[in-house]
Amino acid sequence: MSAQRETRTEGTHHVVVLGAGYAGMAAAVQLAARTAERRDTVRVTVVNAGERFTERMRLHMTAAGRLLDTMSVPEMLAGTGARFTRGWVTAVDAGARTVRVDDERVLSYDTLVYALGGVADTSQVPGADDYAYTLSSTEDARLLADRLKALGGEGGATDREDGERGERGDGTVVVVGTGLTGVESAAEIAERYPRLDVVLLGGEEPGAAMNDKARAHVRAALGRLGVRVRGGVRVAKVLAGSVELEGGESIAADAVLWTGGTRVAPLAAAAGLEVDERGRVVTDRALRSVSHPEVYAVGDAAAIRQGYGVMHGTCQGGMPTGVHAALSIDRVLRGKEPKPFRFGYYHTPVSLGRGDAVVQFTRPDDSPRRICLVGAVAVRYKETVTASPWPTYGRMRKMPASGAFWPRGGRFTRIRGDR
Template sequence: MTNNRETGTHRVLILGAGYAGMAAAIQLAARGKRREDVQVTLVNAQERFTERLRLHMSATGQRVAELSIPELLEGTGARFVRGWVTAVDADAKLVRIDDDRVLHYDTLVYGLGSVADTAAVPGVEDHAYTLNNVQDAELLADRLGRLGRGTVVVGGSGLTGVESAAEIAERYPELDVVLLGRQEPGAAMSPRPRAYLRAALARLGVRVLSEVEVVKVLPDAVELAGGELVAADAVLWTSGTRVSPLAAAAGLTVDERGRVVTDAALRSVSHLDVYAVGDAAAIRQGYGVMHGTCQGGMPTGVHAAVSIVRTLDGRRPKAFRFGYYHTPVSLGRHDAVVQFTHPDDSPRRVYLTGRMAARYKETVTASPWPTYGRMKKLPASGAFWPRGGRFTRVRGAR
């Protein structure tokens, strides 16, 4: 790797302070404390860290901790820059922030993540709420708090849709909550936890419509493929995600969804000085391409940091290996279901339900913060991420 000719410093620029980007920044800064030739800069559009695992709580008016990115970075030596990334020039090795600022890099970590896909279905952009950030969640919370009575439609029966529908139904029992999706909620789970999930939704009064497709969102309803209208006083859209077009515009090789295609070490296959992490990356493992979750995002950030340090030390980066461990789903504040999985994310026979599962889910949701704290104090040989409430050493950290 080359350094900046003027200062002799290797500039690592990290775009996006989600779970993956934060892990990369803290891990890299912690491992580079003793060396003066590495400068770590983290860029994000806002100073508040978005706890995506708790957005369904914010959307129902519940108070959650306000986590400051500069405070999370405190003591690491990493620099924080607030601003919107508007362009990446992968050939000139520069990034434009808010159009009028330019940051140069020697190594780039691309972790701009994903947002709800509001473009695939007409009307979603204009008439539906999303859960991309805290501001989105607070807008929905304000709407729900003013509804009194009415119908809330949650579009998308994936995990975000299920958690949101359950949270809304529990918090606002006077509202009718309808969960729409192409698949049955919990479709990837084994039969018993899937049945428990469905029974929990029924107890909360959530009406589930499976194997349906929303073709249009109207100001007061959603239209299904068969022409049926489902009345809605508010629509929350959780079906599908999209990534920023910046990677494709920069000339990085991307897949059909616009995610950066990586090699085994998480480097862009077209630009080896660019690492891609989290939802922004198309990372292939033996079982297929990883899907975006905090569970997988943090390890990608850690691995990118470790790989950068190895390369700076003149060693080859090692291949990234990741296996899934669990699928925890909250069903309100005191209920949940946890499906333990094989590394390829297929369900095991083991699962948890009820209050024990809710406590487990809360442990998992809270686990990034002690993990980040441990990263700040890492010895040169350590690297950890949370796994089932425990800390697991990264294979090939050294």
């Protein structure tokens, strides 16, 4: 059966946004706001596999069984003028400027915003794809939550009033990857399920990119929660009930969480877009594909070069790329040249359970500054700056002429429009 093709509206510029994550939603909401007075000539459509907005920064909390508010993508888009299409993107034809959804529908575009993001890379180590849990989606996190609940009960406080941990024996959870996601996940699980034995292992020490004070606080917090840390090791194989390290050592595991790296979908490469060695779309300074300038790439799906190198994927950088893509598209639609995207990192907030955190302030190239926050003040700071994105998207609806605010280079920089 042939796919159903969308009927094009003559005289209307069709912008299709693939992916409703932090970057894709920022692009869609901001562009819809900027073109609100031209809805008869500019149409924005968001395509996403599900209706639920996934808060990637909080998936470790979902995995630990904590209840979070549910945000609906259609509700977040309501009133913006942007349309929502639910379905899996199965192919992009950059030559024909079409997107195939669920192999049943074909959407045509004049401009495409590629924001499909990334997922956990379980392809590099044998057994990881078969036996390890990931935090690639809310559904993945809930699968791990069910397993942890079966191993550790309902969760709760430690067994002793003096704060020391009681005997454990309900199971072992191995978290692979000592990056920020691994650290947050190990701490969250250990705090939520104190009877579980949580092992965090990876090639580097936790907090390796932080300054001495922040790194020491991370290690102390993990120790207080009873997390066993194994740095300087690499996983050779994941089995049904264990993790095998390079060198032959085996660690028994009742559950394995894989946080060791991400990969992107092969759709961009298959479409003929120029990609880097990781499959990310290579962009110019305005976030346009260097091979197909009618395609903008944002967030984790894009290889965006700045003066300090290629940006790495975080929400901190993802939302600004979405906003800038919207600004660039709007400028082109008004007959102007898009401006270059400039971004510098500002901080690295890391939760260590519900009552502790570290915030490492950084230089624009993401190297650590001397200043950091730890403990309760870091918790308050992190909860403020990484709160639900819904208020931010709401503000974007109301500021089509003045832009949005994003931290850059140690200060807040205003991204301006210029009607």
